[in-house]
Amino acid sequence: MSTTTVRTSDRGASGTRTAPSVFAQTLRLTRTEFTLFVRYQTAWLYLLMPMVLFVPLMSMPSAPAFGDYTTTDLSIAAALLGIGLMLGIGHASNVFAARRESLVLKRLRVSGVPRAAIFGGVTLLVLLFTLLLTALVVAVISAMNGTTPADPVLLGVAVLLCTTAMTFVGLLITSLVRNAESAQMFSTLPMLFLLMTGGIFFPLELMPGPVGAVAGLLPVAPAAEMAQAAYTGYDVFGGFEGAEAVGTLELWTASLPSIAVMLVWIVILALAVGRFFKWDPRRP
Amino acid sequence: MTTQNTATAVENGAPHTTAEPTVVVRDLRQRYGDFEAVKGVSFEIRPGELFALLGTNGAGKTTTIETLEGFRKPSSGMARIFGQDPFGQPAGVRERADAVLQGSGLMDDLSVEENLVLTRDLAADPRDVDEVLELVDLTEKRGLRVRQLSGGQKRRLDLASALISRPEVLYLDEPTTGMDPEARHETWRIVNDLKASGVAILLTTHYLEEAERLADRLAIMHRGEIHVEGTLADVLAGWGDRVGFQVPDEVRTADLPEVEGARCEVETRDQALWATYTVTGGGVADRAHHAVAALLAWATARGTVLRHLQVRGASLEDVFLQVADGTADLLAE
Numbered sequence: 364m365s366t367t368t369v370r371t372s373d374r375g376a377s378g379t380r381t382a383p384s385v386f387a388q389t390l391r392l393t394r395t396e397f398t399l400f401v402r403y404q405t406a407w408l409y410l411l412m413p414m415v416l417f418v419p420l421m422s423m424p425s426a427p428a429f430g431d432y433t434t435t436d437l438s439i440a441a442a443l444l445g446i447g448l449m450l451g452i453g454h455a456s457n458v459f460a461a462r463r464e465s466l467v468l469k470r471l472r473v474s475g476v477p478r479a480a481i482f483g484g485v486t487l488l489v490l491l492f493t494l495l496l497t498a499l500v501v502a503v504i505s506a507m508n509g510t511t512p513a514d515p516v517l518l519g520v521a522v523l524l525c526t527t528a529m530t531f532v533g534l535l536i537t538s539l540v541r542n543a544e545s546a547q548m549f550s551t552l553p554m555l556f557l558l559m560t561g562g563i564f565f566p567l568e569l570m571p572g573p574v575g576a577v578a579g580l581l582p583v584a585p586a587a588e589m590a591q592a593a594y595t596g597y598d599v600f601g602g603f604e605g606a607e608a609v610g611t612l613e614l615w616t617a618s619l620p621s622i623a624v625m626l627v628w629i630v631i632l633a634l635a636v637g638r639f640f641k642w643d644p645r646r647p
Numbered sequence: 648m649t650t651q652n653t654a655t656a657v658e659n660g661a662p663h664t665t666a667e668p669t670v671v672v673r674d675l676r677q678r679y680g681d682f683e684a685v686k687g688v689s690f691e692i693r694p695g696e697l698f699a700l701l702g703t704n705g706a707g708k709t710t711t712i713e714t715l716e717g718f719r720k721p722s723s724g725m726a727r728i729f730g731q732d733p734f735g736q737p738a739g740v741r742e743r744a745d746a747v748l749q750g751s752g753l754m755d756d757l758s759v760e761e762n763l764v765l766t767r768d769l770a771a772d773p774r775d776v777d778e779v780l781e782l783v784d785l786t787e788k789r790g791l792r793v794r795q796l797s798g799g800q801k802r803r804l805d806l807a808s809a810l811i812s813r814p815e816v817l818y819l820d821e822p823t824t825g826m827d828p829e830a831r832h833e834t835w836r837i838v839n840d841l842k843a844s845g846v847a848i849l850l851t852t853h854y855l856e857e858a859e860r861l862a863d864r865l866a867i868m869h870r871g872e873i874h875v876e877g878t879l880a881d882v883l884a885g886w887g888d889r890v891g892f893q894v895p896d897e898v899r900t901a902d903l904p905e906v907e908g909a910r911c912e913v914e915t916r917d918q919a920l921w922a923t924y925t926v927t928g929g930g931v932a933d934r935a936h937h938a939v940a941a942l943l944a945w946a947t948a949r950g951t952v953l954r955h956l957q958v959r960g961a962s963l964e965d966v967f968l969q970v971a972d973g974t975a976d977l978l979a980e
């Protein structure tokens with residue numbers, strides 16, 4: 364090794380030092396997450412998996428729902444959230460379990476990176492890819508049948524809320540598993556459960572009353588309704604039967620309860636991740 | 648006769664003994680259910696001081712470090728870094744502390760340089776990447792992915808990653824494992840430079856020579872407790888000097904003399920009896936002399952010769968093995 368000596372820093376008498384802001388650290392980690400995603404071939408599977416969702420939906424029996432829209436249109440609108448669901452749960456649980464195992468997360472923490480930046484980096488990456496894929500799917504649908512979302516901003520908000528919640532579910536899963544392999548296996552359970560109870564493959568009205576009511580409060584169905592409302596421009600929050608076309612303000616007003624439920628879920632999941640996330644692979 | 652010399656950290660400059668301690672640990676306990684991994688450990692580390700925590704397998708060293716790193720809340724007792732509870736790595740602590748973890752923690756899919764640039768971009772008041780690469784002699788490897796590095800090169804990159812944030816408190820958990828002797832010596836030089844610049848360092852290592860070279864003070868843990876603590880000289884002085892010889896054939900074990908301030912043990916080696924007097928009484932500087940003089944006077948009076956007479960101070964290994972009760976659990980924790 365060289366004979367360079369270790370220099371001390373010029374520091375104030377109080378010893379205080381200011382690190383980059385959490386936001387700046389989050390953006391920097393997102394950049395690295397992107398590099399790692401591109402270099403990690405398994406991650407690409409999570410980009411392809413959600414695309415498979417749309418194949419069975421296209422071939423499902425279709426019936427008129429309201430206006431010019433069919434049940435297939437509504438399923439496809441809700442399935443847009445499946446992209447963030449699969450990517451959030453699958454990618455976050457897989458890479459964070461792997462990084463905990465290889466002490467990468469612990470190394471980041473001991474070098475002074477706050478938890479919010481570490482979680483924020485992967486969440487932003489998942490959001491970025493989810494929004495890109497969603498835009499791609501919407502473009503393909505638009506090219507195929509000429510329909511475009513009535514309120515793309517509301518659709519974006521639905522995708523953002525659902526993807527954030529699902530990424531936190533993925534992070535939470537890592538506290539239940541020991542390594543990346545078990546994270547891959549275990550994550551399929553909540554993934555399938557939330558897909559089935561999210562109103563993607565069939566409307567919640569088809570479920571028994573209390574089950575449908577509970578499913579409607581889980582962290583996918585409210586966002587799925589928002590996506591359907593955003594895509595069609597109809598107030599679908601009281602069910603498809605009797606849904607009416609409404610203006611932007613009415614659509615957003617009708618969406619507020621769903622937005623509130625999703626925000627409550629995001630807060631609960633964020634608190635749970637903060638409380639239960641394990642940084643150390645060593646178990647006492 | 649042979650003597651054993653030990654290079655100590657004293658040669659490397661005294662720590663800032665008048666400064667307030669940077670790290671304070673008081674009666675720290677860590678329990679996991681019924682199992683108590685750390686049982687009332689206390690120590691302090693001042694700026695410019697290196698405190699070595701040695702111990703047997705499962706002694707509780709890593710649990711103690713993880714508590715200081717902020718990953719574990721003490722079951723009881725307290726830990727303070729810059730006067731703050733480190734649990735959860737609060738602001739005011741996290742920007743000023745860093746660590747070389749026992750198991751690395753590098754991103755294998757990034758290059759050497761990408762790892763360091765990331766660490767630099769996230770740190771407060773970081774060092775220059777080129778400077779740190781040169782320091783650990785990885786300049787020529789900067790473009791390689793971490794997974795392509797050897798074990799020793801990865802360890803050097805671990806050290807570089809910890810140095811780039813310019814820490815004021817540094818935890819080194821077996822930092823030279825896997826390094827070749829040259830790299831290990833260079834790491835020792837870097838660590839001594841860090842001490843001289845005022846960094847408070849906590850070191851765990853299974854290389855006792857490393858602790859002898861670097862530590863201003865050290866402690867030996869066993870089963871969650873500190874059994875021995877002090878400067879190397881204090882620790883060795885407390886465990887006495889050894890005077891050994893082959894027991895003459897004509898002398899029965901019971902006839903061996905009592906020596907003031909010394910305890911005699913006899914063992915069989917190579918089909919011969921060997922006596923070892925452990926001298927703990929009297930002044931550290933001249934106690935071995937008085938013991939040898941007494942034994943030689945006794946031998947002269949009996950008209951016999953003390954063959955293979957040896958005098959040596961206790962080594963850190965002697966102390967370590969005695970603490971460990973001679974058990975074989977000396978593998979890496």
